[in-house]
Amino acid sequence: MSKFEGVLVSDHWLQSQFTQVQLRTLKSKFLSLKNQNGEVTCQDLPILLAKLKPFNEIFKEKEIGDLLCEYGLDMSKEIEFEGFLRAYLNLHAQAAAKLGNSNNNSSSFLQATTTTLLHTIDESEKESYVAHINSYLRDDPFMKQFLPIDPATNALFELARDGVLLCKLINVAVPNTIDERAINTKRVLNPWERNENHTLCLNSAKAIGCTVVNIGNQDLVEGRPHLVLGLISQIIKIQLLADLNLRKTPQLVELVEDNNDVEELLGLAPEKLLLKWMNFHLKKAGYKKPVTNFSSDLKDGEAYAYLLNVLAPEHCTPATLDTKDPAERANLVLEHAEKMDCKRYLAPKDIVEGSTNLNLAFVAQIFHQRNGLSTDSKKISFAEMMTDDVQMSREERCFRLWINSLGISSYVNNLFEDVRNGWTLLEVLDKVSPGSVNWKHATKPPIKMPFRKVENCNQVIKIGKHLKFSLVNVAGNDFVQGNKKLILAFLWQLMRFNMLQLLKNLRSRSNGKEITDADILKWANKKVKNTGRVSQMESFRDKSLSNGIFFLELLSAVEARVVNWNLVTKGESEEEKKLNATYIISVARKLGCSIFLLPEDIMEVNQKMILMLTASIMYWSLQQSPTDESESSPSSVPETPEASPAPSVNGDEESFVGAEMTVLSIDDAASDTTGSSTQENDTFLQ
Numbered sequence: 001m002s003k004f005e006g007v008l009v010s011d012h013w014l015q016s017q018f019t020q021v022q023l024r025t026l027k028s029k030f031l032s033l034k035n036q037n038g039e040v041t042c043q044d045l046p047i048l049l050a051k052l053k054p055f056n057e058i059f060k061e062k063e064i065g066d067l068l069c070e071y072g073l074d075m076s077k078e079i080e081f082e083g084f085l086r087a088y089l090n091l092h093a094q095a096a097a098k099l100g101n102s103n104n105n106s107s108s109f110l111q112a113t114t115t116t117l118l119h120t121i122d123e124s125e126k127e128s129y130v131a132h133i134n135s136y137l138r139d140d141p142f143m144k145q146f147l148p149i150d151p152a153t154n155a156l157f158e159l160a161r162d163g164v165l166l167c168k169l170i171n172v173a174v175p176n177t178i179d180e181r182a183i184n185t186k187r188v189l190n191p192w193e194r195n196e197n198h199t200l201c202l203n204s205a206k207a208i209g210c211t212v213v214n215i216g217n218q219d220l221v222e223g224r225p226h227l228v229l230g231l232i233s234q235i236i237k238i239q240l241l242a243d244l245n246l247r248k249t250p251q252l253v254e255l256v257e258d259n260n261d262v263e264e265l266l267g268l269a270p271e272k273l274l275l276k277w278m279n280f281h282l283k284k285a286g287y288k289k290p291v292t293n294f295s296s297d298l299k300d301g302e303a304y305a306y307l308l309n310v311l312a313p314e315h316c317t318p319a320t321l322d323t324k325d326p327a328e329r330a331n332l333v334l335e336h337a338e339k340m341d342c343k344r345y346l347a348p349k350d351i352v353e354g355s356t357n358l359n360l361a362f363v364a365q366i367f368h369q370r371n372g373l374s375t376d377s378k379k380i381s382f383a384e385m386m387t388d389d390v391q392m393s394r395e396e397r398c399f400r401l402w403i404n405s406l407g408i409s410s411y412v413n414n415l416f417e418d419v420r421n422g423w424t425l426l427e428v429l430d431k432v433s434p435g436s437v438n439w440k441h442a443t444k445p446p447i448k449m450p451f452r453k454v455e456n457c458n459q460v461i462k463i464g465k466h467l468k469f470s471l472v473n474v475a476g477n478d479f480v481q482g483n484k485k486l487i488l489a490f491l492w493q494l495m496r497f498n499m500l501q502l503l504k505n506l507r508s509r510s511n512g513k514e515i516t517d518a519d520i521l522k523w524a525n526k527k528v529k530n531t532g533r534v535s536q537m538e539s540f541r542d543k544s545l546s547n548g549i550f551f552l553e554l555l556s557a558v559e560a561r562v563v564n565w566n567l568v569t570k571g572e573s574e575e576e577k578k579l580n581a582t583y584i585i586s587v588a589r590k591l592g593c594s595i596f597l598l599p600e601d602i603m604e605v606n607q608k609m610i611l612m613l614t615a616s617i618m619y620w621s622l623q624q625s626p627t628d629e630s631e632s633s634p635s636s637v638p639e640t641p642e643a644s645p646a647p648s649v650n651g652d653e654e655s656f657v658g659a660e661m662t663v664l665s666i667d668d669a670a671s672d673t674t675g676s677s678t679q680e681n682d683t684f685l686q
Contacts, residue, residue, distance in 0.1 A: 017089060024216065030084050042068060043075040045084065049091060058095045067094055121225050127151040128345045128358055129232050133165070135343065136172045142185050143168055157223040160232075162189050163197025166220070169232065170201065173239035174208045181567045182586035194221060196562075196590050203589035206405045207596055210234040213407035233357055240364035241270035244277075251373035255280050263482075267417030274363055278307060281372055285310040294363065295354035301329035304351070308336045311372045315339040326352050337362070342369050391606075392484060394598060398609070399491045401596045406431050415491075416482050421447050422456025425479070425490075429463050432498045436463045453480045460490075469493040492608070499615060520615045524550075527557045527621070540610045546603050547571025548580030551613065555587050558621040562591050577603045588613065592620050 007023035018026070029052070033044045045068060050061040059067070069075065071090050079087075130151040137143045142164065149155045159165050167183050182200060184193035198217045205212050210231065219227045243249050246266060255276050256265055268276065271294075279290055287306040291297045298304065302321070309316040320332040330348035338344065342365045346358035400415040408427040412418045419425050423445050430437040441459060443452040457476030464471050470493065478486045504514060517540070525536050528550065535550040545551070548571050556563040567583060569576035581599035588595055593616040601609035 018085070026085065026088065027081060030081050039078045040084070041075070042073045042077060042079050045079070045087060049088070054095055055091060059091075064091065067091060121229050122355070122357075124347065124350050124355060125233065125357055126156065126229060128361065129229065129236060130156055131344070132236055133169065133232075137165075137168055140168055154223075154225070157225050157228050160228045161221060161223045162194055163201050163220065166201040166228075166231065166235070167197060167204065169235050170204050170208060173235045174242070176582065177208055178204050178589075179582040179586035181564070181583060182590050199592050200586060200590040203592075203594045204586075205231065205235065206594055207401060207589070208235075208238055209401060209404060210238065211404060211407070211411070213405075236361065237357070240361055240368070241274070243368065244270035244273045244364075249371065249373075251371065252277070254373050263417070267414050269411075269413040271360060274360070274367060277367060277371065277373075278303070278363060281310050282306050293356070294359040295356045298359050299352055299354045300326045301333050301351055304333040305329060305336075307366070308333060308340070311366065311370045312336065312340050337366065340366070340369050342366055392488065394601065394606075395488050395492075395608075396484075397598075398596045399488070399495070402495065403428055403491075405594065405596075416484050416487060419487060420457075420480050420482050421445055421453045422458075422460050422476065422479060423447075425460045426456060428494065429460065432494060432501070433463070433467060436466070450480070464490060464493070467497055469497070495612075502619070517611060520611065520618055523618050524554055524614050528553045531557045533557075540607045540614070541605060543605055545605050545610060547577055548584050548602055551584045551602070551617075552580065552587070554614070554617055555584070555591060558617060558624075559591055562587055574603070584613075588617060591617075593617060 007027050029048055030040060033040045033048055035041070035044075043065075046061045046065040049055050049064050050059065055064065065075070067090075068087055071087060073079070073083075073087065130149045133156070134148040138147050146159055146165075149159065162184075164183055164185055167178050167180075170177050171180065178200060184197050186193065189197070195217060198220045201220070202212050202215065202217065211234065212231065215227050215231055220231075244252075246252055246262070252265065252273065253262060255273075256262060265273070265276075275291060275294075282291065282303060285306040287303060289297070289303070291303050305320040309320070315336050317332065317336070320329060320336065323329045323332065327348050330351040333351065334344060334346075334348060342362070345361040345365060346355060350358045351362075396415045400412045403412050403415075403424065406428060408424070408431055410418070410424040410427055412424060423442065426437050426439075426442055430439075438459065442456055443449075447453050447456075454476050457479040459476075460479065461471055461474060461476050469490065471490070474486055474490070479490075500514065521537065521539065528535055531553065533553045535553050537545055537550055549568070552563050552565075552568055556565075569579050571577045571580050578599050581602035584602060585595065585597065585599065593613075595613055595616050597606070597609040597613060600606075602613070
């Protein structure tokens, strides 16, 4: 099965001094120091360490250099990662001594002072999320034996260790994301089964839009509170904001003055749309101050009082506005909301203290319960007509989720709107082809000057042509204008380029030829044939693939224990085909494949998505047992020790390659090229 050891250190004591999160963070920093020869020398360390907390507050760069020399390091020589860790611990011991820390255990000081990631959790948020879980999963046949969870204890994090809770919560947020038949739900799970659940969880979380580049499988196994709570927060947020778009709630078109503003509405992130909705009602209620955030602008409770009075006047009381004490007003606001049957996501102190996440959850709950928008406006019919064709909508979803899984700084809410300024596409290009972007000639949002957007998009086109994409008669302005077909065609080629580069890197050490879609087809057929089964696919358009049997046999061929054949149907009816397709996707994610296709893509034999699925399985298989693939691969591939699909904190370690191998699809119209030059695996990383 997939390897989930994370960052391994040969010295067990040294490994024990760090968490996996810290190891991944430090390794990414260490790898960033590599020179052109792929080496890190001791003289590079002071520059890096002087920028890290707490060293940047205690030592100057020269002091760090002197201390490293005292440890016996030859500043002109190369240093390995473990040597860097030892130097890091020694420096921490010096920092502890300088601060007067009486504890001689440098590890405890490390735990207390490392601030590359937050190690504290918000108890109010924890209590709120526990209440949410208790409410939505209380009737689940498996989970009800563990519920209700006591928010005063660490039971939430203990329960999350097996992965079942998180998988169930994903299905609450976006129903049917995970085929629950693929979840291992025994009372006591062995390490493999637990790892499978976490792999399924992380890949499914990415498939609904969560950002998981700072969360690894081992972190969930260890129940890291801040990371578990962070993931739960994202899942619940996706659930609460699911209806904040024109397709789900066409009444939102009432928020704009005329149809020309609808495009602006389409481009808003759900949080921004929620604020726009809130301000729309506050303006009607006579509230003068605009609400621009879910924290400081809501602390006094006045905005809530006005909002609830206009949405549910039958429950309003003058005392809510008349009271002078913010805490008392916040309490009255919550009492008003409860009369509207809003779930209580926060306490009065959370309003007064300006808890962003809990306030957002509360406002979203109010929206769900009573949005106060028109149900018979003529504008609604206009909004309903704006739906794209099904195929384009699926491709938009696939590319959007893929981009968000890459770990770039931008987050895409609406693909066609968010790429129009060119910045997001430049970030993706820099991720897929490092060094290709000239950032001096790029303009970061917000961009007021339209020609700056064109400049960004022109550079996107220029890089695409350099990478030998098919971009005949395509100009940057086409992207700025939001030409959907051209945007989709470009992104498809970008995914193709990424896939070919990653596969090329796997084989670069053995000087193999390029892998093509024909090689992927041949590999899959031979893999299934070698198990003694007779299923074959003629092409990625083969209609016989719609029943799903071939892919289940392929998954079973690469890992025999991953498919439970008792759950497989014959795939004769549409219902049986859907059951198989849903199971295939969850089994592939459980195996370690990060994919974004839908069951309908398998049932309808969507050529691009079928190729993506096949190549993803192939990539995973080659990573696990490359020597077994020589008969169907151009050449054997050395095994990658850190091929875990669990991504790193900053995306700089080799294990991230496996996580982002989700871009496996080739357009017939695209040229069969692979880009300009061979890169080492870690050059593709952040």
